[in-house]
Amino acid sequence: MAGSLKGPLDKFWRAEAQLDELREEIERAFPDEKRWPVRSEIDGTGREYRFYIAEMPRVGAHWPLAVGEILFNFRASLDHLVYELHVRRFKGKVPRKVEGTSQFPIYTSIGEFNRCRYRIKCLSQRDRRALGYLQPYETGCDKWQPVRYALRRLNTLHNIDKHRQLHLVAAANYIQLMPEFKFGPLYGLHAKSHPGAVEPHSPVETWTWAVAPPPRKVALHPGVMLEVAIQDRGKLGEPVLLSLTQISIGVRQVLDRFANRFER
Numbered sequence: 001m002a003g004s005l006k007g008p009l010d011k012f013w014r015a016e017a018q019l020d021e022l023r024e025e026i027e028r029a030f031p032d033e034k035r036w037p038v039r040s041e042i043d044g045t046g047r048e049y050r051f052y053i054a055e056m057p058r059v060g061a062h063w064p065l066a067v068g069e070i071l072f073n074f075r076a077s078l079d080h081l082v083y084e085l086h087v088r089r090f091k092g093k094v095p096r097k098v099e100g101t102s103q104f105p106i107y108t109s110i111g112e113f114n115r116c117r118y119r120i121k122c123l124s125q126r127d128r129r130a131l132g133y134l135q136p137y138e139t140g141c142d143k144w145q146p147v148r149y150a151l152r153r154l155n156t157l158h159n160i161d162k163h164r165q166l167h168l169v170a171a172a173n174y175i176q177l178m179p180e181f182k183f184g185p186l187y188g189l190h191a192k193s194h195p196g197a198v199e200p201h202s203p204v205e206t207w208t209w210a211v212a213p214p215p216r217k218v219a220l221h222p223g224v225m226l227e228v229a230i231q232d233r234g235k236l237g238e239p240v241l242l243s244l245t246q247i248s249i250g251v252r253q254v255l256d257r258f259a260n261r262f263e264r
C-alpha cells in the first residue's frame with residue numbers, strides 16, 4: 001500500500017527532541033515552583049507595602065528561534081500527513097498540481113475551510129470529513145476539543161513566527177499571594193498583584209491596609225514565581241512550555257487518528 005507515516009513521524013519526533021532541549025534549558029534557568037526574592041518598600045504611613053523583583057534570570061536570546069523551529073516541525077508533520085494521504089490515494093503517483101497545493105487545513109471559520117478545500121479535494125470523502133471535523137471552528141464538546149484548541153494555537157503561533165516575530169518574556173504572578181497576617185478584618189488588607197512581563201526591579205505586588213499594621217507582625221513576602229511566556233503585541237499569552245506541550249499532544253493525536261489509513 002502506498003503512503004507512510006514515516007515522514008510525518010520523523011518531523012514530529014524532531015520537534016519533540018527540540019522541545020525536550022528547550023524545556024531543559026528553560027527549567028534550568030527558571031526552576032519549577034521556585035520563588036524569586038523581592039525587595040520591599042513601605043510608604044511613610046505604614047499602610048502600603050510595595051514589592052519589586054530583586055533578582056531574576058534572563059530569557060535566552062535563542063529561545064524564540066528554538067520555539068519557531070519546533071512550531072515549524074509540528075506544522076510540517078501535519079502537512080506531511082496530508083501529502084502521504086494523497087500518496088495513498090493516488091497509489092504513489094501524486095499529480096504535480098496536487099503535490100504543490102497539498103496542505104493540512106487549519107481554519108477558524110467554515111468559510112475559510114471551504115475556500116481552501118482545494119488543498120484536500122482529491123482525498124477520499126472519509127479523509128476530507130475527518131479533516132473537517134478537526135477544524136478549530138467546530139464547537140462540539142467531545143474528545144477532539146483539546147485537539148482543535150491545540151491546532152488553533154499551533155496555527156496562530158506559527159503564523160506569528162513566520163510573518164512577524166515571537167517574543168518570549170519572563171512573566172510573574174500567575175498566582176496571587178496573600179500575606180500571612182492574623183489581626184482580622186480591622187486592618188482592611190487589600191493585596192494587588194501586577195501580572196505580566198517583568199524585568200529586574202519591576203513591581204510585582206502591592207499590599208494596602210486601611211489601618212497600618214504592626215510591621216513586626218507582617219510576614220515576609222514569600223517571593224514570586226516566574227514563567228517564560230509568549231507576548232504578542234503587548235498581550236501576554238500562556239507559558240511557552242505549556243503551549244508547546246499542548247500542541248505536541250494534539251499533533252500526535254491527529255497522527256494517531258489517521259494511522260489506520262496506512263496499516264496493511
